[in-house]
Amino acid sequence: MPIRLRDFVRFAVFGIAVALIVAFGISPFTGGVVQQWSRSDVETRSRLVFNAIQPFLDRDVADQSWDRLSELFRRVALDKKILAVGFCSRAGTLVAPTPEMPASFDCGKIAKFESESFSDIASGGRRILVAAFPVGGSEGRSYLVILTDLSFASARSSQVVAYLLASLAGVVLVLTVGTIIFAVFMLRSWMNSLRRAVDEVRLGRSGERLAASGSAMDREIHKLLRRAEDFTQAHQIDWTPSALQELLHGVLPGAEVLVLSNREPYIHNRTDDGVVVQRPASGLVSALEPIMRACGGTWIAHGSGSADRDTVDAHDRIRVPEGSPAYALRRVWISEAEQDGYYYGFANEGLWPLCHIVFVRPSFRTDDWQMYQRINQRFADAVVAEARTEDPVVLVQDYHFALAPKMIRQRLPKATIISFWHIPWPNAETFSICPWRREIIEGMLGSTILGFHTQFHCNNFVECVDRFVESRIDREVQAVSLGGHETKIRAYPISIEWPPGALAGVPARDACRAEVMAKFDLAENTKVIVGVERFDYTKGIPDRMHAIDALLTRDPSWRERLVFIQVAAPTRSKLGAYSQLQSEAEDLASEINGRHAGGQSPIRLVARHYESSDVFKLFRAADVCVVSSLHDGMNLVAKEFVSCRDDNAGVLVLSSFTGAAREMSEALIVNPYDTEELAAAIKRAMTMPLDEQAERMKLMRQQVKENNVYRWAGTMLVDAARSRTRERIVALTEFGENAHATAAGAATVRPAS
CATH class of the missing domain: 3.30.450.20 (PAS domain)
Structure with missing residues (x-):
């Protein structure tokens, strides 16, 4: 430099x-x-x-x-x-x-x-x-x-001192004039180098001549301009796993990539048949796997499988995937007591309800907070231990690790840290509930880039920074400077892989419908409405049931002609709010079925986990998919439903409080708190003409295809690469601009002859 x-x-x-x-x-x-x-x-x-x-x-x-x-x-x-x-x-x-x-x-x-x-x-x-x-x-x-x-x-004595000061003034004058002359000389050299590099890139030359005969500055500027050209081209590519890998090699050549997440990409569990490897059905895993396969980095995650400890080496690492290892999985161990405080306590009884604003009171306990700090530090230490370079690219995932970016920054100040918050971010008034709001915000501001699903969530975060942390905010470029470090706040709408890998073994729509009708013993002309969620109070499962009840009460002619199949996998059963939700949902389904009894029950509640292939069969068989989240960062269920409908049929009823509603406006957007509005939207969806269904579905499918999960990951990596390159370009351009200004200033104050 x-x-x-x-x-x-x-x-x-x-x-x-x-x-x-x-x-x-x-x-x-x-x-x-x-x-x-x-x-x-x-x-x-x-x-x-x-x-x-x-x-x-x-x-x-x-x-x-x-x-x-x-x-x-x-x-x-x-x-x-x-x-x-x-x-x-x-x-x-x-x-x-x-x-x-x-x-x-x-x-x-x-x-x-x-x-x-x-x-x-x-x-x-x-x-x-x-x-x-x-x-x-x-x-x-x-x-x-x-x-x-x-x-x-x-x-x-006074004369001698005066002569001494005059001599020193002469030396200073010579030094200043010499500095200006040298700066002007360097400016001309810099401008010539920049002009040559720009000409090379503009004419499409490969740069071999510069590499062979140019100065070090020529080669550096040429390389940076080529990198900038790669950034521009990155927005024009067709996003696939291979394209993501090629992009990574282009914009981050030789970069070390580390992923930090609570969930691991491969889980080893003991079964009666021995140890089996399970790959979680996660959009996050689908998005980041191509990156890790391309760069051969390290994924750091909680080892949660029953056989995870038996499969790692002495350093708690294992090469994955099995059969064709491409990167390292570093497992971090958490005891059951630590899991209760860090994961179930502060993360899911504190941050989760706080950020989702669904009128479930957040619980903030000092012991949970201390455990959250301890686990964040443990994972940050693991990142530092795994880093082989002083400037790795670290991808920190979700609300489990709000403190980790700052902890990593303190040990690896040159690292490029990309943090992504997968859940909503509340407004400042709501976030003020958290006793440790300042520590959480400062921890997240250790990131180079901090991502949210929507611009609305970005704006909420900036407002929280403005209210709770003494910092400098540049709203024009959406950046926050704290302690001499700048964090860019960006919206990166997450998505799914296109097409979903699990669709490969799923039959066509007619076969899927026949299988679902037989499985649930439904009449041939029954309208099938589906919902697929975890048992979580943020998903609005009871609200869907109330809407079905309202529809059947207002228009009894739909009895025996519709069925609502709700698949809800039990989750976080240790927490009272979740187990209570499941119990209430089961009681509500029984009550509604009893009120509208007939040849077939209108609500079928399936409280178990469905494999991806079974979910996609249900989506292909459905006439309507209801996503009525009370508050969601994105909600990938809506995008998965759209990705399944290659027949361009089916209607998506989508909550306005999801990030997906900002991308898929062709869905029927509803307020899930308004039971009558939700009921009317379901009725409209069941009676929508096929040509209108096709028109809406084609637009939504195109949107999901173009903005898939690989684009989500690729865009963040491009921004990270741009940030790394900008630091080097700024070093060159600042020199040129300052030299020009100084030379101009010197000419301005030159005395007249």
């Missing part, structure tokens, strides 16, 4: 400051030395004068010829540096003094020694040196006194 102009300016300013400090620091010392030297010079001159006139002095004193002595002193005082000359007799009387002798001078004040002596006196605001030289024998001494005004010594 080239030296920037600001470094030169800082160096020049530093040099000037040092020069001034040195000059003013040594000024008193220099003045003292000059004055001491001047005094020594005066003493030497006084001694020389005495030696020169001593014979005449002895004669005139012996003859007591005071007139001749006065004339002798007058001639000596003609020296401009000598103020006055006089003779102190044995009686201490001043004899034959010259006219400039101070009136206050008294012979009794001179130092009387057997040899010469020098002393200072003050007179009229002046400092005067008195030189006394003994004359005569030991029986009684008289003294020649020569007085010299030392004011010239102070003047000489």
Whole structure:
């Protein structure tokens, strides 16, 4: 990386400051030395004068010829540096003094020694040196006194200091001019390099000539511009697993990629038939697997399988996938007590209801928070331990690890950390409920890029930052600066793989419908309405049942003509709110079925896990799919239903409180809290003409196809690569811009000739 102009300016300013400090620091010392030297010079001159006139002095004193002595002193005082000359007799009387002798001078004040002596006196605001030289024998001494005004010594000291400062100013001027000349030279070199690199890219040349003959700066700029061109092309590709891998090699060549998530991509469980490997049906796993296969990085996750410990090495790692290992899976162990505090406690009894705003009171306990901190630190330490470079790309997933980005940043300050929040983010008023709101926000702001499903959630987060954390917010570019680090806030709508892999073994629509009708013992012309969710209070399962009840009550003609099949897998059964929800849903289904009893029950509640292939069969058989989440970050069930309908039939009834509603406006968008509106939408869906169904479904399928999960992952990686490259380009462009501004400034202040 080239030296920037600001470094030169800082160096020049530093040099000037040092020069001034040195000059003013040594000024008193220099003045003292000059004055001491001047005094020594005066003493030497006084001694020389005495030696020169001593014979005449002895004669005139012996003859007591005071007139001749006065004339002798007058001639000596003609020296401009000598103020006055006089003779102190044995009686201490001043004899034959010259006219400039101070009136206050008294012979009794001179130092009387057997040899010469020098002393200072003050007179009229002046400092005067008195030189006394003994004359005569030991029986009684008289003294020649020569007085010299030392004011010239102070003047000489001031001149020397002035000359010193002038010399240093000249050195500083030369340094400044030299810096400007060098900066202008570097600017021209930089501009020439940039022009050559731009021409190479514009003409479509491969850059071999630059690589072979160009300067290091030529090659660096050329490489960065090529990388920028890759970013532009990334938005035009057809998103597939292979395209994602190619993109990764293009925009992040040689980068080390680490994934941090609570869920692991491969789970080893013990069964009666031995250890089996289970791959979770997760959009997250589907999105990130191609990245890990391409870069050969490390996936760090909670080892939750019953045989997970038996399959790792001494460092808790295992190469996956089995048979063709492509990357490492590092498992982190969590005890049951830690799981209760970190996962069930703070994450799912605290953050989950807080962010979803479904009127379930969040529970915040100090013990859970402390456990959450401890587990976040454990996973952050694992990331640092697995990193082989100082600047890895770290993908942190979901609300389980809100604190991890800052913890990782403290240990790996050069890392590119992409955090994605898979659930909604509430407004500032709601988030203020959390006792540790500031710590959570600051933890997330350790990220380089922080992603949410929708811009609405991004805006909510920025408002929370503005309210709870002292930071600098740039709303124009949606970025937050805290502690010298900038975090970009971006919306990345997550999606599913296209086409879903599990669809490969699913038969066509007619076969699926026949299988479902037989399985649930339904009449041939029955309208099939489906819902597939986990048993979670955010999904609005009871609200769907109430809507079916309202529809049948308002229009009894639909009895025996519709059936609502709700598949709901039990989850988080340790938490009372979830087990209570399942119990209430089962009681509600029985109550509604009893109220509308007939040949077939209108509600079929299936409280068990369905494999992906079985879910897709249900989707293909359905006439209507209801997604009535009370609040959801995205909701991939809606996209999975659309992906299954290659017959372009079927209608999606979709809650307005899902992220998916912002992408698939062709669905029937409803307020799930409005029972009558939801019931009316279900009726409209069942009676919608096939041509309208096809028109709506085609548009939704195209949207899901183009914005699939690989695009979601690829867009984040492109932004991460752009962020890494921007730091290097800024180093080059800042140098050029600053050099140009400084050169222009130098020309502006140049004196006229």
